[in-house]
Amino acid sequence: MARSERKQLIACLLVLCAALIPTPSLADDAGLVLSAEASHKFSKQLTAGFEAEFRSRNDFRTADRVSLGPSVTYKLLPWLKASVDYNLLIDNNREDITYQDDGVSYNNWRPSYWGVRHRFNVSLTGSYKFNRVEVSLRERWQYTYRRTRVIDNFDFDNGEWEDHEVRGKGKNVLRSRLQVEWDIPKCKFDPFASVEFHTTRDLEKTRFIVGVEHTIKKTHAFKAYYRYQLTGSGSDEPNIHMLGLGYTYKF
C-alpha cells in the first residue's frame, strides 16, 4: 500500500469513527478494563485459552466487575472460525433508587451489591483481508444466567430494611461486531477499530472501540484501547468511556 493510500485509509477510519461515535455528555461515566489471557494453540485449527478481566466505573473509582473463564476457538475455514467460551461474572450491581409518584420522595433504595452470573458465548467470526487491512464480522450468541437471591432493600414507606428478592433469570443477547485491523509494515503497533451492537428485542448497547495492539515474538501481546459504550434508552446505566489494557500470553 502506498503511503498516500495509507493516509487515506487512516483518514477514512477516523471519519468513520467520528461519525459513529455520538457526542459524549458530561453525565457519562468513565472506567477501566484490564484483562489478562493465556492461550495455547493445540493445532492449526484449535486454540484454547483462559481469560481474567477487571472493570471499574464511577470515573475509575469503583470496581464494577471481575470475570474469568475458559474459551475454545476452532478454525473451520481459513476465513471462518468458531469459538465457545464461558465466563464467571462477579458484578458489583449498581444501586437502585425508586421514587414516589411526586418524583421527589424516596420510595425504595436498594444499595449496590456483589452478585454472580454465568455467561456462555458461541461465536462465529468471518474475516477478509484487503492487503494489510483485515475486516472481520463476528456474530455472537450470548446467554447469561443469574440465580435468585435475596438482598437488602430500604423501604422508605415502612422506614425499615426489608428482604428483596432478585429473581433468577436468563438473558439472550445477539452481539454483532464489525472490526477493522491494520497491519502496518515495520510498525510495532497494529491499530484496530470496531463497532459492536448488543441486541435483545431492542438495541441495548453499542460499543465503539479504537486501539492498538503490540506483539512481541508472537508470545506476548499487549492491547490498549479506548471504548465508548452507548446504552439504549431502556437502561438506567449511563454511557461510559473506558480505557482498556490487555495482555495475552501465547504458548
Added chain:
Amino acid sequence: MMRKISYGLLAVALAMTTASCVNDDTDMDDIIAQYQVEPVNIELDYSELVEAADVPITDEADSAYNDYVENSSWNKVISIHYDGNVANVTGSVPGVIVQASGAHVTVMNMSGPVKFVVSGTTADGSLKFYGDKRFQILLNGAAITNPHGAAINNQGSKSLYVVMADGTTNRLKDGATYTDVDEEDQKAALFSEGQMIFSGSGELAVEAVGRGGIRSDDYIRVRPGTRISVNSSGLDGLRANDGIILDGGVINILTTGAGAKGVRSGGVMTVNGGRLVAISQGDCRIETTDGVVDTTACAALYCDTLVTVNAGTIKLKASGDGGKGINAKQHVVVKGGTIQAVAVGARELKKPKGIKIDGNFSITGGNLYSYSRRSDPLDVSGTTTVAPGYVTYSLAPKVLTIAY
C-alpha cells in the same frame, strides 16, 4: 523502550485498580436515619393528675347546665348491693319499680331524679334501667360482671349521671356473647341510650370482651377528677353517637379488637382538659355486606365530625395494621393542650397514619406531635393552617412537631 512503556502501563493499571475501592452508592445514612426515628413512648398512664377545680355551671341558660349532677336534687335514693348471685335493694321511691332476679336488677323509673347507690360484687349480674327520667348511678365500690350482656344498660334517653364515689374502685365487665332483647340495644359493657356524664373522684374500670366498653347513643361528658379505664378486646373503648366532651379526668383506654377505636365520636368532640391515653392494637376488621367487602382499620381516636382541642393532654397510639392515631372524617382544630399521635402498625390492608384528617386542619396553640412509622405523619385532605407564633415547627418524613 517497549519494556518501559509496558511496565508503565502496568503500573498505571494497578494503581487505578487499587483505587477502585470507592462505593458509588448515594449517601443515605442521614436520610435513612430520618426514616428510622422511633416515636415517643405512649403507654397507659394511671398517675395522679393535678387539675383545676371543677366548678359546676350555675347558669340555667347554659346548655351544659343539666350536665352537672350538682344542679339536681337527689333526695330520692335507692341502694342496690350485689352479693354474689343476689342483689339486695333498699329504699323505695314512688314511681320507681325495682325488680331483682338473682343479681340481675331491672329498674323502671317513672319518677324525677333518683339516685341509685350501687355497691357489692357479682359475677353474674346486671343493672338495667327503663324510663325517660334523668337519674344518677353512684358507683360505691361495685363490681358487676354480666356473662350474657351489658353490666349496666340504660334504655332511657335522658341524662345518666355516673358518679364514682370518692375512694372507690368500680368494675364493670360484659360477656363474650350477649343475649339480646328485641328492640333493645346493649352495645357495650356500660351502655346508655341517653347521654352519660361521668364525675366523682373514684375510679371506674370497664372490661369489655363482647362488645364495646362504654357507649352512649347520645353524648358523653367526662368531668375533671374522674378516673376511667377501659380495656376492650371487643369493639370500641369509649363511644358516643352525638359527641364527646372531655372537661378533665384521667382516661385510659386499651382496645385490641379488629378495627376497634379507642375513642369514637359520631358528633363533635371537644377536649377542654384532663389526660386521655388511648391505645388501639387491633388489625383491620374485614366485613362483607351484600357482597361488598369493607375493611376498617383501628384508630385511637375516631371522629365523624369536628374535633376541637382547647386544653388537656391526649396521647394516642395505634399499632394495628393501618391503624391511625387520629382519624377525623371532618375538621380538626387545635387551640391548646398537648396532642401526641403515634401510628406504628403494619401497612398491609390500610395505611397507618399518626393523624389523618379528611377535612381541614388548623392549629393556633398547644403542642402537637404526630408520628407514622410507615406513612406520612400528617395527612390532611383539606387545607392546613398553622398560625404564626409557633416556637417549633418541624416536619420530617415520619414526624411532625408543632409547639407554641
